Amino acid sequence: MEKELIMILDFGGQYAQLIARLVRQFNVYCEVLPYYTDFEKIKNLSPKGFIFTGGDSDANETDPPTCDPKIYELDIPILGIGYSNHLINEANPIAIIEDPKKNLFTKHDSSIEGTSEGVNCLKDFLYKTCKCSGSWNMESFVEMSIRQLKEKIGGQKVLCALSGGVDSSVAAVMISKAIGKQLTCIFVDHGLLRKNEGDEVEEIFTKQFDVNLIRVNAHERFYNKLSGVTDPERKRKIIGEEFIRVFEEEAKKIGRVDYLVQGTIYPDIIESGVGSGLVKSHHNVGGLPDYVDFKEIIEPLRDLFKDEVRQAGLELGIPENLVFRQPFPGPGLGVRIIGDITPDKVKILQEADYIYRDEIAKAGLDKDISQYFAVLTNLKSVGVKNNERTYDYTVALRAVKTSDFMTAEYVEIPWDVLGEISKRIVNEVDHVNRVCYDITGKPPATIEWE
Ligand code: XMP
Helix, strand or coil: CCCCCEEEEEEECCCCHHHHHHHCCCCCCEEEECCCCHHHHHHHCCCCCEEECCCCHCCCCCCCCCHHHHHHHHHCEEECCCCCHCCCCCCCCCCEEEEEEEEEEEECCCCECCCHHHHHHHHHHHHHHHHCCCCCCCCHHHHHHHHHHHHHCCCCCCCEEEECCCCHHHHHHHHHHHHHHHEEEEEECCCCCCCCCCHHHHHHHHHCCCCCCEEEEEEHHHHHHHHHCHHHHHHHHCCCCCCHHHHHHHHHHHCCCEEECCCCCCCHHHHCCCCCCCCCCCCCCCCCCCCCCCEEEEECCCCHHHHHHHHHHHHHHCHHHHHCCCCCCHHHHHHCCCCCCCCHHHHHHHHHHHHHHHHHHHHHCCCCCCCEEEEEEEEEEEEEEEEEEEEEEEEEEEEECCCCCCEEEECCCCCHHHHHHHHHHHHHCCEEEEEEEEECCECCCCCCCC
């Protein structure tokens, strides 16, 4: 298949990613590059068309950013969106220049809404002006990626830190399909995962995909290190450091590898926009192990948006419950147990959280809520059970809706669903006698309690 590429040149502003999503929804592959990208690089990628996207800031600038003028001599169509019309050489006969005041595209939540005029204009540009065939889809992308990974890696060795999250899982399966047992995945189970999660990850990767998986059951190590620690930041730091240590110890046993896998996705690369060139720094557990001996990082998902990663996961045959798994913080339940962490508290929280998830799924709400989980507060209160006085923990339930996790609203879960969850938790989980529902948005609260 000929690779058809539309190149989006980002002149600043916030539209580049949104336009890129829309272009891909028309089954045309595109990439976002900063406007100052080297001309030779642009030429070598042989795009079928350019889209220039600009932002508010360059409208009145006396010295607006400009790309290499040789681009205009390539005889490749250019579409300008936003305030970028003055960026396009007006003598260029094939440029289609849009009036920015028409508001052809607007941002709504995390998706782009094009007015029908805007959408038609983009569609015509892609199919009629640039003559794209619209043949790009996830199936062909996955196939192509596997082929390219096979060629690139050859007979070499690859190491992957598998967290069980969507990105690392999709990356691992894709690489495993390309090179089989040359890939080793290390899955550090820190004992702060949700109920059954460790076993589920192991089962999927070893039984369904026959991946070379090393599961390290490091519960005790983590619990020992965390014993008596109450400060949230200390807990995070300990979990993060210990994670790297365990990973390194295992990696050392394997010896030198050629590649280390990272589940970086496209927004991580372009989120920070033109100018900064920064890669978003994740506060994930693990980060990059400094002392693992490898030659190069490999990032098989670096061209995909989050929903495309999920599509790729389904294409690869990864079960839906993993592909649509909600975000789970690297330090896991460690930031959902307020105060010190003990194995007993972990067990209580796992059970309560399990019931919560079960009831939310039964009520058919699981796909509508961005993130929901139980928190074990450090608060004990008086209650009665079987005519006896109890003095037990309070569990808090949290459920939020958000498009970017920077701000969030609490979800109005129906009372009867909340009532059933509460009843089950206090009846089925020992040492819990009270359940509360958190009705705070972010800000002022954060999504996690710690
Ligand atoms: P907050 O609590 O900051 O959470 O509103 C925003 C999102 O980030 C997740 N989160 C984390 N993810 N390591 C992670 O990998 C962390 O230490 C961490 N802390 C919060 C949180 O679950 C939510 O989705």
